[in-house]
Amino acid sequence: MKMTFGTIVGGAIMIVVTAIFMTLGLSALTFTPAPSDIARPLSEAEEKGRGVYIGNGCVYCHTQYVRPQDWNAAGGGKAARVAQAGDYVFQKTMLLGTERTGPDLSQEGGVHPDDWHYAHFQNPRYTSPNSIMPQFSYIEGYDKANNKLIPGTDLANLISYVQSLGQKNSDERTKVQRSEKQGLVDSLDGGQGTPGLDANVPYKDKHLQYLRTLVPDTWKNTRSAMPPSNRSLAHGKQIYVVNCIGCHGENGDGNGPAAQYLNPRPFNFKDVNAQQTHSEGQYYHFLLFGLPGSAMPAWGDYLTVNDIWDVINFVRTIPNGGLQTVDSQLNARQQVTGGVAGPAPAPFDSNAEQWTILPPSPTPVQSPQASPTGGNQRSQSSQNTTATPQGGGGNSIRPTGPVPNVTAPGQEPSGTTRANTPGALIPTPSPATIR
Numbered sequence: 001m002k003m004t005f006g007t008i009v010g011g012a013i014m015i016v017v018t019a020i021f022m023t024l025g026l027s028a029l030t031f032t033p034a035p036s037d038i039a040r041p042l043s044e045a046e047e048k049g050r051g052v053y054i055g056n057g058c059v060y061c062h063t064q065y066v067r068p069q070d071w072n073a074a075g076g077g078k079a080a081r082v083a084q085a086g087d088y089v090f091q092k093t094m095l096l097g098t099e100r101t102g103p104d105l106s107q108e109g110g111v112h113p114d115d116w117h118y119a120h121f122q123n124p125r126y127t128s129p130n131s132i133m134p135q136f137s138y139i140e141g142y143d144k145a146n147n148k149l150i151p152g153t154d155l156a157n158l159i160s161y162v163q164s165l166g167q168k169n170s171d172e173r174t175k176v177q178r179s180e181k182q183g184l185v186d187s188l189d190g191g192q193g194t195p196g197l198d199a200n201v202p203y204k205d206k207h208l209q210y211l212r213t214l215v216p217d218t219w220k221n222t223r224s225a226m227p228p229s230n231r232s233l234a235h236g237k238q239i240y241v242v243n244c245i246g247c248h249g250e251n252g253d254g255n256g257p258a259a260q261y262l263n264p265r266p267f268n269f270k271d272v273n274a275q276q277t278h279s280e281g282q283y284y285h286f287l288l289f290g291l292p293g294s295a296m297p298a299w300g301d302y303l304t305v306n307d308i309w310d311v312i313n314f315v316r317t318i319p320n321g322g323l324q325t326v327d328s329q330l331n332a333r334q335q336v337t338g339g340v341a342g343p344a345p346a347p348f349d350s351n352a353e354q355w356t357i358l359p360p361s362p363t364p365v366q367s368p369q370a371s372p373t374g375g376n377q378r379s380q381s382s383q384n385t386t387a388t389p390q391g392g393g394g395n396s397i398r399p400t401g402p403v404p405n406v407t408a409p410g411q412e413p414s415g416t417t418r419a420n421t422p423g424a425l426i427p428t429p430s431p432a433t434i435r
């Protein structure tokens with residue numbers, strides 16, 4: 001055959017067409033994976049929400065596939081699953097995405113309840129203070145008076161789509177979120193935590209006790225593992241201000257900007273009674289795993305063990321003005337403690353940087369204005385106490401006088417009533433073992 005210009009161009013075109021057919025056409029015709037164990041078609045609302053997702057460019061920042069090397073990518077590890085071809089069989093155009101500016105969303109469904117998403121779309125900084133995700137407050141559809149999504153609106157559809165990511169897996173998680181929320185909301189019983197109430201309304205005992213029932217005893221009986229030194233409190237304050245004020249508020253009263261969208265509302269750390277019913281171990285449990293059914297996220301993927309104990313030590317100072325005290329004066333004596341079964345350990349002296357004897361902490365005050373100089377008071381009185389522990393001969397650091405009664409009597413549910421029998425079951429630790 002003679003090599004004319006025509007044959008060369010014609011041949012080249014044939015080669016290109018064949019190559020395109022073999023890579024795209026053939027695979028489209030022959031690659032028909034079976035649906036994976038989690039695959040399911042989208043509902044009508046979810047399909048519409050997918051349109052809202054595409055229309056608002058969510059796909060520019062969020063992927064929807066996890067590769068084996070992306071371990072821990074999806075949902076910060078809460079709900080990671082390596083993508084399979086069969087996961088996508090019901091999707092017309094797959095929204096795989098290429099940029100992971102935000103986290104992978106392929107398993108996002110059910111990681112948070114609907115109200116978290118609503119607050120997050122209003123302003124991502126409310127729930128995730130360092131977020132660079134843009135605000136989507138113009139997507140409407142929330143009935144604020146009744147605290148629920150209005151079905152059929154763009155926002156409701158978008159949230160149902162986001163909650164469907166992860167398909168059958170996400171359905172399981174969403175079901176858990178819904179039933180847990182019901183339990184929490186029922187237990188509020190019109191007390192603190194109910195939407196629309198001011199911060200001075202107290203919690204109903206029913207809610208406080210209900211929260212306790214969600215925590216295994218071993219956690220409930222755990223005290224802070226981190227001495228509440230000035231370092232710990234100052235660092236805890238930093239963790240609080242960076243991660244928690246969007247919900248729990250700059251005064252700690254549960255009244256951050258996200259609170260208006262949440263049900264139950266974020267925990268009010270200024271409620272002394274509520275703090276005294278709840279132990280440090282309980283706080284740790286909820287910080288590590290989140291509080292399913294509420295907007296309280298699982299921080300175990302974002303904070304270190306030290307961060308968590310430090311912030312717990314710090315939130316204990318909020319009723320005594322911890323948020324208003326300058327960092328250098330934050331002190332263990334501002335802490336409200338409580339909620340623990342088992343004898344109280346000797347309090348921590350942050351001047352001596354060791355566990356030692358101090359006079360009982362000041363009575364918790366309800367408003368920060370009442371104790372603007374909480375730190376000053378302490379530094380005076382601690383001077384006559386720092387010398388005490390050495391005299392005791394190592395093992396007798398437990399105060400012989402009245403022990404600060406950190407647990408209000410009668411607040412421990414039955415089965416955990418060791419609180420008021422100091423020394424009964426747990427041997428007194430020596431300073432060396434507990435430091």
Ligand code: HEC
Binds near residue numbers: 057101128130162
């Ligand atoms: C400019 C990039 C960007 C765009 C556009 C964007 N996001 Fe995000 N998104 C992020 C970043 C960064 C985060 C992580 C911080 C946070 O939680 O806000 C995030 C977090 C999220 C989360 C929370 C994940 C989790 O569980 O922690 C969801 C859900 C989400 N985005 C959904 C959307 C939806 C839906 C849209 C479109 C309406 C969208 N995003 C648009 C950047 C983006």
Ligand code: HEC
Binds near residue numbers: 116243262291311
């Ligand atoms: C997106 C909002 C949100 C953010 C951010 C948030 N929380 Fe929460 N938190 C809540 C909600 C809602 C509750 C549930 C309150 C209830 O059920 O009464 C809660 C409950 C808690 C509890 C349980 C209280 C108890 O009595 O056991 C602790 C402890 C807590 N939060 C600490 C924190 C800390 C510390 C941070 C920051 C690292 C934080 N939260 C960030 C919303 C949030």
